[in-house]
Amino acid sequence: MDAVITFQGVSFTYRGNWLQRISALKRVDLDVPAGSAFGFLGANGAGKSTSIKLLTGLLHGHCGRVALFGSELAGSDADRRLRARLGYLPEHPFFYDNLRVDEYLAYLARLSGLSAGGITAACERVYQLLDLGDLRRRMLRSFSKGMRQRFGLAQAIIHQPDLLVLDEPFSGLDPLWRARFREVMALERGRGATLFFSSHILSDVEDLCDRYAVIDHGSVLEQGRIADLLGQAPMILTGSGPAPAGAADAGGGEWRLPFPEGEREARLAALPPGARILRLERQKVALEDWFVARIRATHGAGVKLGDMSHG
Amino acid sequence: MRLLLPVAAVLAATTLVGWNATRFVGAEARIRTKELDFLPSPLAARLTACGHANTLAKLRWIDSFAYFQLVLDRKDDRISATGESAFERLYAMLVGMDPHFTEYHNSAALNLGAILDRPHRLLAILTQGLIDNPHDTGLWRQLAVLMHTHYKLEERHLVQFNALLDDWAAHELTAERQQQVWDWKASFGRRTYQGLEQVPYWLEQLRHAKTGTPTHDFVLGTLREQLARWGEQELKALGAQPGPDGILTVTAEAVARHWPGGIPSVAPVRAAGSGVVVREDPFGFAYTWVDGAPFSPGRAYRRALNMADNLSAKLADNAVTAKAWATTIDALRTAGVTVPPPPAGASWRIKDQRVVLDTPTVVAPPWTF
Amino acid sequence: MADPALPGAATLIRVVAGSTFREAVRSRTFLGLLIIFAVCVGLSRIVGWVSSTDGNIVTTDLVMSLQAIIGVLVAVATGTALVQSEITNKTLYTVISRPIARWQFVVGKYLGLAAGLALGQAAMLAIGLAYLAATGAEVHRWLLLAGLLTLVEVLVMAAVSLCWTALSSPLLAAVLGLATWFCGHAVTSLPELIHHLKGWQLVVAAGLASLVPNLGQFAYRNQAVYQLPLGWADLAQRLGYGALWIALLVTLTVVVFRRKHL
Numbered sequence: 001m002d003a004v005i006t007f008q009g010v011s012f013t014y015r016g017n018w019l020q021r022i023s024a025l026k027r028v029d030l031d032v033p034a035g036s037a038f039g040f041l042g043a044n045g046a047g048k049s050t051s052i053k054l055l056t057g058l059l060h061g062h063c064g065r066v067a068l069f070g071s072e073l074a075g076s077d078a079d080r081r082l083r084a085r086l087g088y089l090p091e092h093p094f095f096y097d098n099l100r101v102d103e104y105l106a107y108l109a110r111l112s113g114l115s116a117g118g119i120t121a122a123c124e125r126v127y128q129l130l131d132l133g134d135l136r137r138r139m140l141r142s143f144s145k146g147m148r149q150r151f152g153l154a155q156a157i158i159h160q161p162d163l164l165v166l167d168e169p170f171s172g173l174d175p176l177w178r179a180r181f182r183e184v185m186a187l188e189r190g191r192g193a194t195l196f197f198s199s200h201i202l203s204d205v206e207d208l209c210d211r212y213a214v215i216d217h218g219s220v221l222e223q224g225r226i227a228d229l230l231g232q233a234p235m236i237l238t239g240s241g242p243a244p245a246g247a248a249d250a251g252g253g254e255w256r257l258p259f260p261e262g263e264r265e266a267r268l269a270a271l272p273p274g275a276r277i278l279r280l281e282r283q284k285v286a287l288e289d290w291f292v293a294r295i296r297a298t299h300g301a302g303v304k305l306g307d308m309s310h311g
Numbered sequence: 312m313r314l315l316l317p318v319a320a321v322l323a324a325t326t327l328v329g330w331n332a333t334r335f336v337g338a339e340a341r342i343r344t345k346e347l348d349f350l351p352s353p354l355a356a357r358l359t360a361c362g363h364a365n366t367l368a369k370l371r372w373i374d375s376f377a378y379f380q381l382v383l384d385r386k387d388d389r390i391s392a393t394g395e396s397a398f399e400r401l402y403a404m405l406v407g408m409d410p411h412f413t414e415y416h417n418s419a420a421l422n423l424g425a426i427l428d429r430p431h432r433l434l435a436i437l438t439q440g441l442i443d444n445p446h447d448t449g450l451w452r453q454l455a456v457l458m459h460t461h462y463k464l465e466e467r468h469l470v471q472f473n474a475l476l477d478d479w480a481a482h483e484l485t486a487e488r489q490q491q492v493w494d495w496k497a498s499f500g501r502r503t504y505q506g507l508e509q510v511p512y513w514l515e516q517l518r519h520a521k522t523g524t525p526t527h528d529f530v531l532g533t534l535r536e537q538l539a540r541w542g543e544q545e546l547k548a549l550g551a552q553p554g555p556d557g558i559l560t561v562t563a564e565a566v567a568r569h570w571p572g573g574i575p576s577v578a579p580v581r582a583a584g585s586g587v588v589v590r591e592d593p594f595g596f597a598y599t600w601v602d603g604a605p606f607s608p609g610r611a612y613r614r615a616l617n618m619a620d621n622l623s624a625k626l627a628d629n630a631v632t633a634k635a636w637a638t639t640i641d642a643l644r645t646a647g648v649t650v651p652p653p654p655a656g657a658s659w660r661i662k663d664q665r666v667v668l669d670t671p672t673v674v675a676p677p678w679t680f
Numbered sequence: 681m682a683d684p685a686l687p688g689a690a691t692l693i694r695v696v697a698g699s700t701f702r703e704a705v706r707s708r709t710f711l712g713l714l715i716i717f718a719v720c721v722g723l724s725r726i727v728g729w730v731s732s733t734d735g736n737i738v739t740t741d742l743v744m745s746l747q748a749i750i751g752v753l754v755a756v757a758t759g760t761a762l763v764q765s766e767i768t769n770k771t772l773y774t775v776i777s778r779p780i781a782r783w784q785f786v787v788g789k790y791l792g793l794a795a796g797l798a799l800g801q802a803a804m805l806a807i808g809l810a811y812l813a814a815t816g817a818e819v820h821r822w823l824l825l826a827g828l829l830t831l832v833e834v835l836v837m838a839a840v841s842l843c844w845t846a847l848s849s850p851l852l853a854a855v856l857g858l859a860t861w862f863c864g865h866a867v868t869s870l871p872e873l874i875h876h877l878k879g880w881q882l883v884v885a886a887g888l889a890s891l892v893p894n895l896g897q898f899a900y901r902n903q904a905v906y907q908l909p910l911g912w913a914d915l916a917q918r919l920g921y922g923a924l925w926i927a928l929l930v931t932l933t934v935v936v937f938r939r940k941h942l
Contacts, residue, residue, distance in 0.1 A: 014941065056777035058942040080779035084686055088777040094769045098706035099699060107699045111778040113686050139706075155774055165777075354872055361865040362833070362899035366745040369738050373731050411906040414733045521733060 004163050004194045005032035010064035024050040026218040037195040039205035042215035048198040056088050084113050087161035091168040093152035097141035112159035126154040129184050145172040166197035170204055202291055216295055233282045235259040242272040347378045347397040348390050353407035368409035380525050384620050398422050399432050410443035413450055417519045420453045430461035451479040456512045506541040532613055535593035539607035542579035546605035553600035559589045595673030601655055611654035612670050622666035636664050692780050693788040700792025717804050720746050721811050736817035743808040744901040751801050751834040756857040759841025762789050764850045783934040790930050794835050801831045826904035832922035833898035839929035846936035868896025893925045
């Protein structure tokens with residue numbers, strides 16, 4: 001699978017006061033495959049926004065290689081063609097107060113290269129997707145935070161980009177609109193777009209993404225498939241009748257027994273007579289818990305879900 | 312309860328506005344006086360005008376009106392700190408910033424030329440004005456008046472004076488205006504009455520002064536004063552004598568001898584039936600007989616008004632020293648202030664902490680021009 | 681969507697300028713300033729009344745000055761905020777992330793602001809001249825020409841403020857913008873100061889004065905009030921001078937903005 005986003009040994013340093021320099025990214029390596037939904041995880045100040053700004057052309061002057069759709073961003077006018085295939089929803093988006101929704105969308109769509117005829121059709125599409133049709137004549141200064149977020153997603157997808165970069169897309173949304181956003185993202189992904197988003201709400205990442213990366217203090221700690229990560233969770237054997245040694249009461253006459261690989265035969269042999277095996281499944285562990293433990297750990301070995309004691 | 316706050320706000324606002332307005336109730340207009348000590352140099356004024364030299368010059372000019380009154384009162388324009396002439400600095404600044412607004416030059420003609428008698432400075436300003444505005448009729452007229460009145464160019468060097476008038480006519484842009492120059496030139500020849508040489512000049516100033524302004528009042532007063540003084544001279548020459556009722560009389564024969572071509576329009580006598588009677592002075596008071604000579608009360612009262620301003624200043628000084636305002640003229644005298652005797656028929660009085668002159672009522676309307 | 685045909689630079693600049701213009705003229709500040717101008721113009725007649733002379737000339741001077749002063753203040757305020765507020769409010773994130781070069785964005789923003797300022801100046805001039813005509817003052821074509829040159833001064837000041845913002849903070853840029861306005865007018869009188877200076881003072885003064893636009897070029901209003909004519913060649917020279925300064929200042933802004941971290 002071709003990489004849509006590639007970071008190879010990317011470092012970036014902000015200028016502080018006078019001679020002070022602040023290192024925001026340290027030799028970051030990252031690959032986002034085409035068609036994937038990529039969750040970019042990190043605490044505040046970890047380097048997520050800096051990475052996104054390098055992608056979107058808001059920052060330049062980095063070391064290393066940043067590539068979009070296989071072509072390196074050179075900080076020149078040649079990058080325009082690559083950015084035309086990108087849609088971006090910033091965190092806490094702000095917009096001009098005195099433009100109407102339809103004017104604003106037409107403005108941004110025109111900048112993205114849509115023709116006058118194409119703009120009308122594109123606007124109708126996003127009006128439908130995000131219920132903005134009735135608001136099209138409203139000035140943006142009258143919008144609530146949630147409405148601004150809806151408009152933000154609309155402007156990001158209006159030109160049907162190949163890559164959607166979403167920075168905290170669910171911020172300020174009520175549960176209904178969170179669900180609608182998930183549907184819209186699924187539609188975009190179904191169209192063939194790659195999703196790259198950062199979020200503090202890790203359940204959203206868990207639900208939507210198939211790949212992830214964790215960044216902390218400017219370095220990527222690990223990246224991979226969500227399924228692989230969740231596959232590290234321990235197996236649990238659930239049964240009824242007489243409980244074996246080491247089993248925990250699960251209520252309703254059932255018990256639960258950890259069932260780690262390598263000890264399975266011994267555990268099965270140790271089952272008391274009359275015990276019935278009901279099911280074998282992986283333990284459910286929240287990504288949040290894993291993330292917190294992962295960040296708290298040193299930059300050395302990763303934390304396995306199986307190391308965690310949560311039930 | 313919902314109405315309470317708005318009602319309270321309206322009441323509070325009304326009270327505050329009313330409170331502020333009380334300052335204006337019964338307030339009388341007072342002429343503001345100020346010094347011009349802090350006038351910038353012409354160059355500094357231009358440097359700091361930020362492209363709005365015209366506007367700033369005019370605002371500064373309007374602000375300096377208050378100073379005009381001060382100078383009219385004391386006939387002295389020296390700046391207290393340096394002794395420089397404030398008027399010269401003011402006009403240099405105004406003309407430098409806004410060279411095309413010729414009202415400054417006209418004002419300079421009055422203040423520098425007539426009041427402070429500095430024709431050389433006025434000549435410089437008028438010359439500069441004509442360089443900047445070569446077709447301005449008013450400036451040419453002022454220059455011609457100055458050359459005629461102050462420099463007596465017509466008497467000393469008639470050819471040069473005529474050349475000046477020719478130059479003026481050449482700069483006029485219309486035939487009508489050129490004709491006015493020739494008419495104006497001819498009018499010099501008609502001024503044959505000794506003592507009235509400056510009347511055309513003051514009439515010219517009156518044309519430029521706006522009615523109701525201190526400048527207009529001053530010019531009008533000066534004109535009447537000149538005519539009153541001339542009237543006193545002429546009555547004496549006519550052999551005027553007081554009658555039993557105090558009214559001056561002249562004989563028709565004396566008038567016919569004095570003015571064989573007819574009585575001038577500004578003369579102190581006029582024909583009445585087959586005889587001649589003495590007119591009221593230009594201020595509207597009847598001429599009287601004082602110290603063996605004809606006397607114009609109006610002229611004396613006008614001079615006394617200047618004295619009243621000086622006495623008011625002394626009254627204020629005395630109030631500071633004595634920590635109390637004198638309310639009568641006698642009290643003022645007792646406090647050590649020398650109060651000159653008022654002109655015949657008038658009296659001093661203190662009103663609203665100022666010395667005022669009470670005069671008899673005029674018997675005829677003052678002359679207008 | 682694969683590799684769309686990208687719009688040209690002129691289209692992008694026009695689109696950015698259009699939205700900036702719309703945003704500017706719809707702001708309440710725009711309407712508020714017009715109202716303030718109208719009130720000040722109405723009050724200017726009072727100054728004419730107390731001037732003891734031809735009040736029409738005084739009022740005309742005041743109207744032309746008000747147009748310039750309010751225009752310059754608006755230019756400094758909006759020029760300072762033009763790009764900086766986009767950075768502070770992050771409104772430019774959704775724009776710069778699109779296929780538009782930063783120079784196109786800056787030029788488009790400036791042109792949009794210039795169009796807004798031009799509309800404001802035209803409105804102020806129309807209000808001012810209508811008031812003068814209604815109060816009996818003479819309204820002649822030279823006043824229109826003076827209004828045009830005042831607009832050029834306002835546009836130069838917007839470019840000055842934009843440039844200062846790229847080099848410093850918004851507050852400092854506003855102060856420096858007003859200082860430049862003061863110096864730009866003061867240098868008009870510099871030749872008169874020359875004889876006061878000698879040696880290195882003269883070199884330094886002349887050098888520094890050459891670094892700021894000579895705004896006296898656009899103060900024709902002082903002559904227009906008296907109907908002193910301005911020739912076509914003179915007008916073209918002044919317009920060209922203003923255009924060159926604007927081009928230089930916007931270019932400087934672009935150079936700095938291209939390297940800016942957003």
